[in-house]
Amino acid sequence: MTGADGNSANARFAEEIRDWLADNLVGEFAQLRGLGGPGREHEAYEERLAWDRHLAAAGWTCLGWPREYGGRAATLEQQVIFHQEYARANAPARVSHIGEELLGPTLMAFGTDAQKRRFLPGIKAVRELWCQGYSEPGAGSDLAAVSTTARLDGDGWSINGQKVWTSLAHVADWCFVVARTEPGSKRHHGLSYLLVPMKQPGVQVRPILQLTETSEFNEVFFDNARTSADLVVGAVGDGWRIAMGTLTFERGVSTLGQQIGFARELQEIVELAERNGAASDPVIRDKLTRAWIGLRVMRAHAARTLANVDAGTGAGEASVAKLLWANWHRGLGELAMEVLGAPGLLAADAPENGRLSELQRLYLFSRADTIYGGSNEVQRNILAERVLGLPREARP
Missing domain, CATH: 1.20.140.10 (Butyryl-CoA Dehydrogenase, subunit A, domain 3)
Incomplete structure (x- = not known):
């Protein structure tokens, strides 16, 4: 939206955000100003989670999502305005950004209708939190070198391997995992993009103590961890393309x-x-x-x-x-x-x-x-x- 009408609408949108933040960053939430963010995710975590859910209830999460998925279909300009006003208000760092900004758009672009119905409402309402299972000890930033495997076993996938530097894995309910589903495949071939529940016996999370004396990064070990056969985003073996799509949203x-x-x-x-x-x-x-x-x-x-x-x-x-x-x-x-x-x-x-x-x-x-x-x-x-x-x- 451009021109005088667009500028006027954007000005009203900015005013609406400022007014809402001024009215709601009060009481118990007032103490959260400036808390959280990289290196400081440990600060008032439960209270910031409550704030995120308060935002969701007022319709201030997933602004750019289409209305059919619970968003406000906000324009790019409006999304920028929101983030700027939010930062100017020194509002607390969000805890749900991985689901909202990475997985949600990925599911809308590549997921099945059933996957969208199952997961998007939980992301929108901040009922379910996500982490990203990409990096591995032997792969680093080379995503195509992952060695975590997933084998179709009956009605589900059996997953084995290790991920590292997994932000907020210790509080996540789910993880989107890039795993090798074709034995003997190399590089970006034979990878799949799986949605894996974190709260199960086959998943172990070990926090990594950082120089900042905090532990928002983690090692994640999968030992015959399970997920349903239908929780593959995109086609089996097409995980590289889906993973690259996620990175474009990052x-x-x-x-x-x-x-x-x-x-x-x-x-x-x-x-x-x-x-x-x-x-x-x-x-x-x-x-x-x-x-x-x-x-x-x-x-x-x-x-x-x-x-x-x-x-x-x-x-x-x-x-x-x-x-x-x-x-x-x-x-x-x-x-x-x-x-x-x-x-x-x-x-x-x-x-x-x-x-x-x-x-x-x-x-x-x-x-x-x-x-x-x-x-x-x-x-x-x-x-x-x-x-x-x-x-x-x-x-x-």
Whole structure:
């Protein structure tokens, strides 16, 4: 929607969101402002889950989904507006984003009618939470190298193998798992995309202790775990295509809201530099300026990428976006430590709040930004091979 009428409608939509957040981020929910997110998923988890369900009851989840699936059929512009207003209100990080932003769109694009009826309402209402079973110890970001197997046994699949770096697996009800269903197959051939219940004897979840002293990532072990024969998304053996479809949904409109969070972190570092005198150092002042410019570049690229996605054009821009924000945010963590100076090397003696300050946690967690969600190496290979047409990297 463009033009004067579209601008007016978008302004009303933004006002509606601001008013609702102002009216609802009160009472018990007021204490949740700014909590959660990468490296901080442990913060007030049950309370944030209750907030997510409160959002769902008011119709503020799955905005871009078609109305037939319970969404509001919001335009791309409206979805961006929602994420921006949500971030500006410092509302708590969502706990249901994997189901809402990844699996839900995947099912709408590739799932059967029965799968849509079974799972989409639970995602919309935040009754069922999901995790993503992609990475493995021997595969890393190379999804085609997965070795987890699934064998059709009677009326269901028997699944064996291990996944790692599985975000929020310890609280998930279901996992979408890429597994090898054709014995002896290689690379992206013979893979299938399965929907697997997590609450069963054949699934073991082990939290991974991170540098941030939190454990939102997990190892997941499947030992003859079971799922129904009909819980394959797409055709058996077509899992690579479905998995790639999921990844296209991973870098959506929420990126602009994410950047408001980044801007808040940068502002905190700038204010600290002004308080402790670091801003008088011309090198640090230059780095702060460059960080501000980098944030503006990210925003411009994200807006262009989303416009191209909406128009059905563009190639490789999601990979460029991932490289931009991951490298910028990792650099921001390093800049935070420079501004903190020597005190940044010491952990605080405040166990009730965790021993790390917010900026220390930013530095430690952002070390992983260039790895998770598709490593820098993988993104550069995508750009080289699929956009520039360069020869494929040699693979074993």
